[in-house]
Amino acid sequence: MRLVIARCSVDYAGRLTAHLPMAPRLLLFKADGSISVHADDRAFKPLNWMNPPCSVKESTDDDGTEIWTVTHGKSGEKLVLRIEEIQHDSTHALGADPGLQKDGVEAHLQELLAEHITTLGDGYTLIRREYPTAIGPVDILCRDGEGSTVAVELKRRGDIDGVEQLTRYLELLNRDPSLSPVKGVFAAQEIKPQARVLAADRGIACVTLDYDALRGIEPDTPRLF
Amino acid sequence: MRLVIARCSVDYAGRLTAHLPMAPRLLLFKADGSISVHADDRAFKPLNWMNPPCSVKESTDDDGTEIWTVTHGKSGEKLVLRIEEIQHDSTHALGADPGLQKDGVEAHLQELLAEHITTLGDGYTLIRREYPTAIGPVDILCRDGEGSTVAVELKRRGDIDGVEQLTRYLELLNRDPSLSPVKGVFAAQEIKPQARVLAADRGIACVTLDYDALRGIEPDTPRLF
DNA sequence: CCATAAATGTCGATT
DNA sequence: AATCGACGTTTATGG
Secondary structure, three states: OEEEEEEEEEEEEOOOEEEEEEEEEEEEEOOOOOEEEEOOOOOOOOOEEEOOOEEEEEEEOOOOOEEEEEEEOOOOOEEEEEEEEEEEEEEOOOOOOOOOEEEOOHHHHHHHHHHOHHHHOOOOEEEEEEEOOOOOOEEEEEEOOOOOEEEEEEEEEEOHHHHHHHHHHHHHHOOOOOOOOEEEEEEEEEEOHHHHHHHHHOOOEEEEOOHHHHHHOOOOOOOOO | OEEEEEEEEEEEEOOOEEEEEEEEEEEEEOOOOOEEEEOOOOOOOOOEEEOOOEEEEEEEOOOOOEEEEEEEOOOOOEEEEEEEEEEEEEEOOOOOOOOOEEEOOHHHHHHHHHHOHHHHOOOOEEEEEEEOOOOOOEEEEEEOOOOOEEEEEEEEEEOHHHHHHHHHHHHHHOOOOOOOOEEEEEEEEEEOHHHHHHHHHOOOEEEEOOHHHHHHOOOOOOOOO
């Protein structure tokens, strides 16, 4: 990893065109070949970057300004850095990273809800998780207290896209006479107002899930609402 | 901006739980208070980070290991860094960045297409951009050569989602007798095959836009196809 | 401040 | 290569 602090201007030409006026910035060269240009704010996103694979060509302007031209191997995208003044330049050997271990994403929510399917209502029974269809797996398929089939779409954040997704599943599932009629439940930790409106318009029920509460329930203690 | 290269382990507890085993990494402290942890790969994406506003508390473990606890002001998210060995530590004054100037994003495409609405066909006239509806603004509303209302959904990359979005608008607009019948046009720099199929199925026309050509047209010279 | 939509989204799995 | 869905999405914009 090479760290350069320098006054530079940047021009990107690729998926869009972008320009950064001359100013002091951090240039981050990683071992994977990627390059990113950071200002002194925003933790996550650099001002400009180039993904690997890419190559750097160093050259010099008429007036002696150093120019680094970064070209992406496949797409031909280009990043042109004009380097006016280097304040710092150091290289460090880091080695391969053991990597990030994550916990608590949608997969876990699905497990929990499948385990506590009565969260959706009294008498609910699980048919199966990841019920396969031609257009992809339905997160959870179950039956309600009256024996009707229910398709559940699960999200951490319930957006309008999720409702569309569930709508497609319902349309498909309802063509199967052995399942039809299939009801829809849109379940998420948080459901956006627009998603709620669209779901209501399509006759889809909305359920907000409390992750901590679900995790806290004893496996054999169904919770009633 | 402070650059630290150190062997560290990281624990994040917030929207999810995540752990990074002890390894050498770059710690990037920015002037806005944000912190990011980078490995020597994964392009510009940090392994872990904390957005401002957040505060750092330094402490020491029983066995003398330095511990930096980063807490997010609002959400209470936490990032705990255990620092074993510092290889490098330098601070640099960068100042405020003039910022990135972009060209070629959807907003710009919309301006250009509105200005050259006859790109869609001879006789087209603009009604307005960002035509408001209950479920969000239609990118462009216009009339074709025969006086029919046309709703245009604009994307840089035309995906299936965009067709769904336009479909929702059309359904709503067609409930208004003063506008109905409203045709749909899906316009993008690039339209994915599936999006094209779905659009055709819904009677929506597809138009691929040439950004450079649009920009090159003289304002008062309509282009005919 | 909340809600929404765009993004050079990125990333991974699957076909 | 294309598609699909998740992401601690992040970021910008408008109310």
